[in-house]
Every structure is written in C-alpha cells, then in structure tokens.
Amino acid sequence: MQRRGNFLSVLARASATRCGGPNRAEACAADRTYDFRNMEISELQQRVDAWIKEYGVRYFSELTNMAVLTEEVGELARVMARKYGDQSFKAGEKEDLADEMADVLWVLVCLANQTGVDLTQALEANFAKKTGRDAGRHRSNPKL
Numbered sequence: 001m002q003r004r005g006n007f008l009s010v011l012a013r014a015s016a017t018r019c020g021g022p023n024r025a026e027a028c029a030a031d032r033t034y035d036f037r038n039m040e041i042s043e044l045q046q047r048v049d050a051w052i053k054e055y056g057v058r059y060f061s062e063l064t065n066m067a068v069l070t071e072e073v074g075e076l077a078r079v080m081a082r083k084y085g086d087q088s089f090k091a092g093e094k095e096d097l098a099d100e101m102a103d104v105l106w107v108l109v110c111l112a113n114q115t116g117v118d119l120t121q122a123l124e125a126n127f128a129k130k131t132g133r134d135a136g137r138h139r140s141n142p143k144l
C-alpha cells in the first residue's frame with residue numbers, strides 16, 4: 001500500500017506540472033490539495049476524464065492516444081536504459097522515472113476511458129487469469 005500511495009503522489013505532482021500556464025493556477029491548487037493516497041482506480045478514471053473535459057477540451061482520438069502511449073513508453077524506456085542499463089545520461093539530462101511512469105498511466109487511463117474499459121474490473125479479471133495460469137509456473141522455474 002505504501003508503494004501505491006507514493007505512486008499516486010507522483011501522479012499528483014505530474015498533474016500539477018502539466019497545469020503550466022497562469023490560467024490553470026486554480027486547477028493546480030486543486031490538485032495540490034487533493035489527497036491521492038487513497039484513490040481508487042475508478043476514481044482515477046473519473047478524475048482523468050474530468051481533467052480532459054475541463055483542460056484538454058476533448059480526448060485525442062484513440063489512435064492518436066495509442067501513438068502517445070507508445071511515445072511515453074519510449075520515454076520510460078529511455079530513463080530505464082540510462083538508470084539500469086548500459087546507457088548513460090547526457091550532461092544536463094534529468095532522470096524522472098516516476099514522472100515517466102505517471103505519463104504512461106495517464107495515457108493508458110485516457111485510452112480506457114475513451115474505449116469504455118473499467119480498469120478495476122479489468123485488473124480483477126487479469127489477476128484471476130494470471131493466478132490460474134501462473135500459480136505454479138514461476139515457483140517451479142529454476143531460473144527464478
């Protein structure tokens with residue numbers, strides 16, 4: 001649960017960073033006072049939807065957001081390759097692993113919202129699928 005709280009705190013910071021211009025000061029203030037630590041996934045979907053409608057005007061098309069998701073995964077991969085892999089950061093290059101993860105989650109939630117996916121139900125089903133399929137597989141893997 002601690003990890004979840006920290007991650008959602010990062011989402012709050014990422015959201016505040018996105019606020020940017022002076023006309024969005026009110027939204028930033030609202031985001032800073034919101035307690036993300038106990039947010040349910042359904043609430044995350046609702047908050048992203050409300051943000052998109054208020055500040056994003058509308059969702060990008062599904063295919064555009066699929067491309068943006070790929071772009072954000074690439075940005076996450078760039079940080080991972082430099083922090084944990086063999087690449088090195090360029091001079092002045094910033095490492096913000098948590099922010100890149102939040103970007104990926106944000107766009108994934110957008111895609112869920114605009115395609116009618118309930119991520120709570122999807123995750124519950126996914127846990128069941130993985131447990132049914134992999135309950136013994138990893139334990140019997142001598143490489144793990």
Ligand SMILES: [Mg+2]
Nearest residue numbers: 072075100103
């Ligand atoms: Mg990014």
